[in-house]
Amino acid sequence: NLLACSQTAKPANQQSWQTQIQGGSRQSPIDIRSSESVHDPQLTPLSISYDPSDCLQIWNNGDSFLVEFDDSKDNSVVSGGPLENHYKLKQFHFHWGAENNRGSEHTINSLVYPAELHLVHWNAEKFRTFDEAIFSENGLAVIGVFLKLGRKHDGLQKLVNALPAVKYKDSTVEFSNFNPSCMIPSCLDYWTYPGSLTTPPQTESVTWVIMKKPIEFGDDQLSAFRSLLFTPFGEKLENMVDNFRQQQPLMNRVVRATIL
Numbered sequence: 001n002l003l004a005c006s007q008t009a010k011p012a013n014q015q016s017w018q019t020q021i022q023g024g025s026r027q028s029p030i031d032i033r034s035s036e037s038v039h040d041p042q043l044t045p046l047s048i049s050y051d052p053s054d055c056l057q058i059w060n061n062g063d064s065f066l067v068e069f070d071d072s073k074d075n076s077v078v079s080g081g082p083l084e085n086h087y088k089l090k091q092f093h094f095h096w097g098a099e100n101n102r103g104s105e106h107t108i109n110s111l112v113y114p115a116e117l118h119l120v121h122w123n124a125e126k127f128r129t130f131d132e133a134i135f136s137e138n139g140l141a142v143i144g145v146f147l148k149l150g151r152k153h154d155g156l157q158k159l160v161n162a163l164p165a166v167k168y169k170d171s172t173v174e175f176s177n178f179n180p181s182c183m184i185p186s187c188l189d190y191w192t193y194p195g196s197l198t199t200p201p202q203t204e205s206v207t208w209v210i211m212k213k214p215i216e217f218g219d220d221q222l223s224a225f226r227s228l229l230f231t232p233f234g235e236k237l238e239n240m241v242d243n244f245r246q247q248q249p250l251m252n253r254v255v256r257a258t259i260l
Ligand SMILES: NS(=O)(=O)c1ccc(C(=O)NCc2ccccc2F)cc1
Pocket: 118, 120, 130, 131, 134, 142, 196, 197, 198, 199, 200, 201
């Protein structure tokens, strides 16, 4: 089992205070160096299809806000690309900074984005539940999409309008008829690599698919993310910001890239 611990012998590029999973060889996030990625002609386009009627609720879990989906049917799935099986959408969430110069978990040639979207899917062909998949090889597929500041994102506004209802940790609000496809870039080029969850238990069960092109959203929409709280009602107010993990060593991994 994976125990988080402060590492004793640190690889050169490892921050000293960073907890590194003991024996972890495929931790996330990473800095993607495009010149070192391998163009793989066998990487086909992702096949993504989401059913907005599967959207159930928004939950502030104290790390981020999760938009949760009904994964009892087979309507919201991703397959193709590096994936051997079809994976069901369980939830999506974001990571962002207190200021615009930080926020994303992955970086591209050390370039940081102000926010990053994670669409979390689990391998429903090999496992019976999400909780089983999270601890298993090839259990999860997470699609990462970078967000950059620019024009307001019209599709995102419906979600932004619901955030005040989940301001506090452990609050939830009903949220339906939202299609996450509106947050997938039109260019389906991506990088892919084997990694982990970026929050505890940081299990090494994730096939990461990072879209090459960012989507745009507005300052006011990012401000709405920053108005959420890490803390429950009645406790000291702590704005939910800087909920991203530091980049982890690539170790013995290759990042593959599409040529679409
Ligand atoms: N940021 S990310 O890498 O996309 C990420 C995705 C999902 C989780 C998650 O479901 N944790 C809760 C959880 C559920 C079940 C069992 C253990 C867990 F930690 C954590 C991080």
